[in-house]
Amino acid sequence: xxxxxxxxxxxxxxxxxxxxxxxxxxxxxxxxxxxxxxxxxxxxxxxxxxxxxxxxxxxxxxxxxxxxxxxxxxxxxxxxxxxxxxxxxxxxxxxxxxxxxxxxxxxxxxxxxxxxxxxxxxxxxxxxxxxxxxxxxxxxxxxxxxxxxxxxxxxxxxxxxxxxxxxxxxxxxxxxxxxxxxxxxxxxxxxxxxxxxxxxxxxxxxxxxxxxxxxxxxxxxxxxxxxxxxxxxxxxxxxxxxxxxxxxxxxxxxxxxxxxxxxxxxxxxxxxxxxxxxxxxxxxxxxxxxxxxxxxxxxxxxxxxxxxxxxxxxxxxxxxxxxxxxxxxxxxxxxxxxxxxxxxxxxxxxxxxxxxxxxxxxxxxxxxxxxxxxxxxxxxxxxxxxxxxxxxxxxxxxxxxxxxxxxxxxxxxxxxxxxxxxxxxxxxxxxxxxxxxxxxxxxxxxxxxxxxxxxxxxxxxxxxxxxxxxxxxxxxxxxxxxxxxxxxxxxxxxx
Numbered sequence: 001x002x003x004x005x006x007x008x009x010x011x012x013x014x015x016x017x018x019x020x021x022x023x024x025x026x027x028x029x030x031x032x033x034x035x036x037x038x039x040x041x042x043x044x045x046x047x048x049x050x051x052x053x054x055x056x057x058x059x060x061x062x063x064x065x066x067x068x069x070x071x072x073x074x075x076x077x078x079x080x081x082x083x084x085x086x087x088x089x090x091x092x093x094x095x096x097x098x099x100x101x102x103x104x105x106x107x108x109x110x111x112x113x114x115x116x117x118x119x120x121x122x123x124x125x126x127x128x129x130x131x132x133x134x135x136x137x138x139x140x141x142x143x144x145x146x147x148x149x150x151x152x153x154x155x156x157x158x159x160x161x162x163x164x165x166x167x168x169x170x171x172x173x174x175x176x177x178x179x180x181x182x183x184x185x186x187x188x189x190x191x192x193x194x195x196x197x198x199x200x201x202x203x204x205x206x207x208x209x210x211x212x213x214x215x216x217x218x219x220x221x222x223x224x225x226x227x228x229x230x231x232x233x234x235x236x237x238x239x240x241x242x243x244x245x246x247x248x249x250x251x252x253x254x255x256x257x258x259x260x261x262x263x264x265x266x267x268x269x270x271x272x273x274x275x276x277x278x279x280x281x282x283x284x285x286x287x288x289x290x291x292x293x294x295x296x297x298x299x300x301x302x303x304x305x306x307x308x309x310x311x312x313x314x315x316x317x318x319x320x321x322x323x324x325x326x327x328x329x330x331x332x333x334x335x336x337x338x339x340x341x342x343x344x345x346x347x348x349x350x351x352x353x354x355x356x357x358x359x360x361x362x363x364x365x366x367x368x369x370x371x372x373x374x375x376x377x378x379x380x381x382x383x384x385x386x387x388x389x390x391x392x393x394x395x396x397x398x399x400x401x402x403x404x405x406x407x408x409x410x411x412x413x414x415x416x417x418x419x420x421x422x423x424x425x426x427x428x429x430x431x432x433x434x435x436x437x438x439x440x441x442x443x444x445x446x447x448x449x450x451x452x453x454x455x456x457x458x459x460x461x462x463x464x465x466x467x468x469x470x471x472x473x474x475x476x477x478x479x480x481x482x483x484x485x486x487x488x489x490x491x492x493x494x495x
Contacts, residue, residue, distance in 0.1 A: 120394030123437045123494075128453075130461040131480070131492040139188060141168040142487035149472035149483050152207045158474060158491075159191070159213050160483045161202030166192035167215055167225070170489050172479050191215075191225055196232045198223060206247045208267060214253050216242030222255055224267060237263050237277050244291045252278070254315070256303055258287035262313055279318045283311045294337035294347040294363070302349045302361075304332030310351045312363055322363065328353025336389035340396025350399065352386025358401055360417060370417050375403030388433035390440075392454070400440060400454060404429035408442055410454045421457035425450060428469075431484070436475040443470025449482050465490050 126132060144164040151158050158170045169189040191197060191213070200218035207213055211227040214235075222235035222242060240258030248254050251268040264278040286307035294300040294312070300321065301313045308328040312321045334352040346364040353359075356375035359368040375384040384405025392398050399411040406426035411417045428445035435441070439460075440452045449465035452458065465473075468485035475481070480492040 119436060121437060123439055126494040127439060127451075128460055130451075130463070131494055133493060134463055136463070136465070136482075136490040136492040139168075139170055139489040139491070140487060141170070141188065141190075141489055142166070144487055145468070145471065145485040146483040146487060146489065147201060147203055147471055148205050149474055149481070150205045150207045150213065151474040151476060151481070152211050153209050154211065155476035156211070158481045158483075158489070159205055159207065159215075160472065160489055161205045161215055161217075162487070163201040165198045165200060165202065165217070166190050167197075167202055167205060167213070168489070169213075170481070170491065172476055172481070172491065189230065191223075191230055191232070193230055196223070196230060200241075203242060204245045206245050206253070208247050208253070209250050210269075212267070214245055214247070214265075214267065216245045216255055216257070218242075220257070220259075222253075222265070233273065233276075235265055235276055237261075237280065240287065243287070243289055246291065246293065248293065254291065254293070254301060256283070256288040256291040260284055260287060260305070262288070262291065262301065262303065264315060279315075281313055281318050281320065283313060283320060284309050284323065289331060289333060290335045292335045292337045292349070294349055295339060298347075300347065300363075302335045302337055302351075304328075304335040304351055304353075306331045308332050308353060308355075310335065310359075310361065312349070322366075324351075324361070324368075327351055327359060327368070328355050328357060330354030331385070333385045333387055334389050336391065338396075339391050339393070350389045352389055352401065352403075354383065354385040356383030356386060356403060356405065358386055358389070358399075358417075372411075372417055374401055374409050374411075374419070375405045375407060377405065384429060387430060390433060390435045392435050392437070398454070400433070400435060402430045402433040402442060406430060406444065408433070408440060408452065410440075410457070421454065423450070423452050423457075423459065425459050425462075431469045431471045432473045432482075434473045434475060439475070441473045441475060441480065443473050443482060443484065445469045447484070447486075449473060463492065 142162045142164050144162055146160045146162050148161040149158055155172060157172055159167055161167045169191065171187065198217035198219050202215050202217045205213060205215040213225040214222055216222045218241040220238045220240055222245060223232040224235055225232040238257040238259050238261060242255055242257045244256045246254045251266060253265045253267050255263045260282055262281045262283050265276050266278050283303050284305045286305040286309065288303050288305050291301055291303040294302055299315045301315055303313065304310050308326050308330055310324040310327040310332055314321050331354040332351055333354055336350045338348040346362055349361050351359045356373060358372045358374050360370035362369050375386055384403040386401055386403045388402035390400045397413045399413060401409045406429050408423040409419050410421040412420045426444045430442050430444055432443040438453055438455045440454045441449065443449045443465060447464055447466040447468055447470060449463045449470050451460045453460055465482035466484035466486050470482050470484040472483045478495045480494055483489045
């Protein structure tokens with residue numbers, strides 16, 4: 001990290017010029033070069049003329065880049081799976097059965113709260129104008145890319161997972177629970193030792209309500225970390241890379257992986273190691289790429305796989321309720337259970353695919369209620385994988401989508417999911433997207449982090465948050481946190 005001496009903020013205010021690189025290069029990106037006309041401001045403000053620069057390169061380039069990224073990931077996964085199969089001989093539980101005589105129905109499952117503050121309260125001040133110190137506070141935690149991030153419910157810390165096999169705990173000042181921050185020493189912690197931690201890339205991470213951390217990796221295991229110190233318990237069961245992990249209420253976690261399995265875990269402090277795995281369900285015939293909890297009368301989840309399938313899973317009965325084979329052409333890259341549309345009779349959920357389509361599903365119906373080609377270039381026909389589906393907390397009528405075409409769409413459910421606003425300012429495909437209150441934060445492959453007001457439909461400002469891709473972004477009540485491929489975590493003070 002010693003070589004990091006030039007930050008994108010130095011030229012963000014004067015706009016950027018785009019040059020197309022050869023998309024045949026695996027590392028090809030939209031190349032950014034500075035325009036030195038004005039360096040007084042570090043915030044980005046794009047006018048209508050600037051928005052058009054380089055837009056023609058988005059869809060075509062992102063299509064090839066997405067395919068090559070998935071090919072590289074698959075190659076690494078196959079190698080790790082072979083190694084895991086060679087060394088693993090442990091007895092596994094039968095599919096669809098609860099472990100150790102337990103039942104998933106005994107556990108109370110609910111979507112974990114993401115914050116202790118009111119996420120519906122509109123943000124003002126620096127959130128609308130940009131931070132007074134736009135360079136932010138840089139924590140150069142790793143020399144390798146950072147892959148994922150979680151913000152604790154009390155907003156006292158952010159935890160990032162790295163391709164160097166470690167996780168890094170970054171304390172956040174001015175959090176809701178300063179006492180919790182002080183109790184952990186208010187210092188950077190590294191979750192990795194010779195005895196504890198992952199042996200491959202960390203691919204996903206989530207906080208439990210009590211500030212413990214659960215992480216998943218390409219080494220096929222999950223690590224359940226203490227809230228303080230550097231010690232974890234290994235949760236073994238997956239035979240392939242773990243793609244997702246979710247906190248499910250106070251005492252449960254749900255994981256999904258490239259072994260095509262969903263696993264429900266008892267993460268109660270009172271549970272022994274033999275009581276950890278509650279159930280295992282084979283969701284489909286392909287690696288699972290994303291999973292989300294469903295709201296409604298039954299405790300269920302929805303997942304999407306590499307064959308373009310979408311499955312609805314009953315977590316109490318440990319079975320697949322509904323399979324939508326070939327819901328998308330190519331991979332199903334994102335799924336989301338709706339917060340506001342669940343009833344005792346059924347649930348509404350969404351899926352996004354490599355084909356650039358977003359589909360709306362009703363659990364009571366066999367086919368999609370809506371199929372929307374939101375991330376398909378109308379001129380070239382090229383599609384950008386739909387990487388993000390988000391619903392703002394407190395607004396049951398809005399759905400926000402983000403894709404590899406660099407486009408963010410704001411949809412109104414009351415208008416048959418019509419597009420209310422479409423943001424096209426990104427000049428590279430989108431790696432991260434986070435929504436808090438009326439603001440949408442998105443990070444791109446060229447290191448730019450854009451802040452949009454999705455209600456008013458406008459770009460507020462941009463920040464150069466990384467030297468490469470911004471892979472994770474989160475917002476607490478007073479701070480904006482971004483992490484990515486250059487191994488740095490940047491914390492922006494928004495007080």
